Each structure stands twice: as C-alpha cells, then as structure tokens.
Amino acid sequence: xxxxxxxxxLHERKxxxxxxxxxxxxxxxxxxxxxxxxxKTIDPMRGTFFKDGVAEFFLACKDGQPAxxxxxxxxxxxxxxxxxxxxxxxxxxxxxxxAVFEAMFQHAESWARARAMTCLYGPxxxxxxxxxxxxxxxxxxxxxxxxAHHPPYYHQFFERYGFVQHDDEGVAxxxxxxxxxxxxxxxxxxxxxxxxxxxxxxxxxxxxNDKEAELDRILHxxxxxxxxxPNHVPYTRSDIESIILPLLDIVDLELVLFAEDNGxxxxxxxxxxxxxxxxxxxxxxxxxxxxxxxxxxxxDKPKCLSVKSVVVAPEYxxxxxxxxxxxxxxxxxxxxxYTWADLSLTGANNPDTRPLAVHAGAQVYKRYRLYRKDV
Numbered sequence: 456x457x458x459x460x461x462x463x464x465l466h467e468r469k470x471x472x473x474x475x476x477x478x479x480x481x482x483x484x485x486x487x488x489x490x491x492x493x494x495k496t497i498d499p500m501r502g503t504f505f506k507d508g509v510a511e512f513f514l515a516c517k518d519g520q521p522a523x524x525x526x527x528x529x530x531x532x533x534x535x536x537x538x539x540x541x542x543x544x545x546x547x548x549x550x551x552x553x554a555v556f557e558a559m560f561q562h563a564e565s566w567a568r569a570r571a572m573t574c575l576y577g578p579x580x581x582x583x584x585x586x587x588x589x590x591x592x593x594x595x596x597x598x599x600x601x602x603a604h605h606p607p608y609y610h611q612f613f614e615r616y617g618f619v620q621h622d623d624e625g626v627a628x629x630x631x632x633x634x635x636x637x638x639x640x641x642x643x644x645x646x647x648x649x650x651x652x653x654x655x656x657x658x659x660x661x662x663x664n665d666k667e668a669e670l671d672r673i674l675h676x677x678x679x680x681x682x683x684x685p686n687h688v689p690y691t692r693s694d695i696e697s698i699i700l701p702l703l704d705i706v707d708l709e710l711v712l713f714a715e716d717n718g719x720x721x722x723x724x725x726x727x728x729x730x731x732x733x734x735x736x737x738x739x740x741x742x743x744x745x746x747x748x749x750x751x752x753x754x755d756k757p758k759c760l761s762v763k764s765v766v767v768a769p770e771y772x773x774x775x776x777x778x779x780x781x782x783x784x785x786x787x788x789x790x791x792x793y794t795w796a797d798l799s800l801t802g803a804n805n806p807d808t809r810p811l812a813v814h815a816g817a818q819v820y821k822r823y824r825l826y827r828k829d830v
Contacts, residue, residue, distance in 0.1 A: 459562040462512035474524045484597045486731045487739035503697035504581040507531045515559050523549040533688045542567035544577040556612040564830045576827045588625045588823030599729045599761045599797035613826045621827035623802035630796050630817035632789050638816040646782035649775035658783045661711035672720045680766035722767040724780040729759035760788045761797040
C-alpha cells in the first residue's frame, strides 16, 4: 500500500530530511547536504523562499515505510510574471519503484489542479540555483556546489510518466586552470586586446562594505543580462539574497568579480570555492562524531572554483567583456591555488557561456534536464 502523507509533525520533518541517506547510502559520489542548513530551507519561519512563496512537503510511504519525498510550491514572482500559477516541485527522492513515483506525481497533479495551476515544472529545491534539474549524464564524479546527484532511474521515471524536457539541457563544464596552456595563453592575449581597445573597462572584486548596493547591482545585471531568454522570470531582491547571503561567510571576495565601464556596472562573474570537496566527508553533520570529521578536514582547501553565473549587460555583448572577466578570474584563481573550475549550470546551447567554455578548452562533465508536465 502506498500513501502520500503531508509533512506536519517534527518526526515527519526529520524523516523527510533524512530520507536521501536511504537512496545514496552506497553511492560514493553523493555529497550529503548539511542537515541544519536543509532544515532552515524548508522551515516557513526561516526559509528565504517563504518571503514570496508557498510550499508544502510530502512523504511517500509504502507498506508503512518511507519511500519518497516531494515538495510542491508556488513561486509568487513567477505567477505575477506569467499571469497564471505553475507548480514547482523539488526535494524529490524516490526508491526504485515506479509505483511510488506514480503515486507521488498523481498527488502532485491533484495538488496543482486544486490550486488552478497549469503545470508541474522542476526540480528546484526552493531556489533556482539549488539542485536544478535531474542528472542524466556524469555520475562518475561528485557534483560541485549547488549541483544535484541522482540515480539513473530518476530520469527514466520522469519520461515514463509523461514529463517532457523543459528549456535547454543544463550542462556543467570543467576547465583546467593552467595559465601555461596554449588555450589559456591565447585567452590572455585576446583579453589584453580587449583592455587596450576599451581602457574604461575595469574588473574588481566584491566590496562587502557596500553590500546593499552590490546586491542591487547583481539584481540589475542578472535581470537585464538574462532577459533575452524566452522563459526567463525576473529575479527579485529576495531571490538574490537567498543565493548570495548564505555564501558571504565562505566566498573569497576577490573572486566575486564585477566588470565596470567608467564605474557603471557591466558584468558579474562570481567564483565560489567548491566546498562539496569537504562536505562529502562530513555526512551532513547529522551526528556528534561527524564533527570529528569536520575537525580533521578543517584546513582542507578546495581545488575547484565553481563559477555559477556569467552575466554581461546587453550593450557589452560584442565587446569581449566576458573574455576579460574570464581571463581575470583564471589569473586570480591560479594565484590562489585552484587547479580547475566548474562552470555550472548553463544551457547546452547558451550563446553567452558556450563560446567562453570553448575558448578555455572546457569539457562538459555533467548534464541535467528540467522536466515539465501540463496538468
């Protein structure tokens, strides 16, 4: 017997949060999320998503045992932008039993129809950057920060149920940070020509003393830089805060780059240490002895720098400004000991990121699909 149970009690919430350990307990490439951080994300009193969104959480049980988890949500900004409501799903996990998957998404369709929603789309874990999409290729290495990791049957279940791919396939690129390589040297020469042609262009790190204005600049650049994509929903200030603020304690501000033209914001290129290289050893800090692992790894330094966005204002698309940002990031990252960069997550045919990746000799190492189904 399969039941779909709303998560309402403290025990159900703990079961919901702990369930992924059942799916990935024998998977050496899964990176357990920090339990306390995940608990905050799904808490309506503390989670940033709930400032402008509503969400409910569900457990699937088979014969009385937990068999799956699912979050169903409405992002109010998306509703205002589209003029109708759509159901975002996330925190999806499921045992290898299609009947459980089917019951979960039959419930999701009923939930969405009862709220006059037109479709299901996702997955996202209540954040456009957190675990976006279902992994379809690249299970042979751990994911970088914010990327998801899934068993192979997940995407098979989605397609069997009638979901279709939504938007371009998402890809993660890996690129070696080796300033002596021919590709990097060529990139540096091109960047020097861009600097010579545009002496008003400057690149700087983020300024924490000007935090509020920096957040406004990021919001502005993200929205004007991505507005040309057909399904782009504008970011709100809350969206940007939910992405940026949790990272302030771990980022190196010299690697969060802004490009300016005579002081005018022109581009944004943030690099984040891939702390998944450390988190993979900590078991989500679920137990007291996990803190011993944290102590043992306290001085570890990630070798990967994860770059989550490259946004350039439209008026600078043909100026080479993105190459200038990439060259500056490579030089700063190499000086700090990073050996490779993760560029994620971007559309496989993204005209902004793909040329940068090709110039730097990047290779696709993971692919993800967003799935949509009309209800």
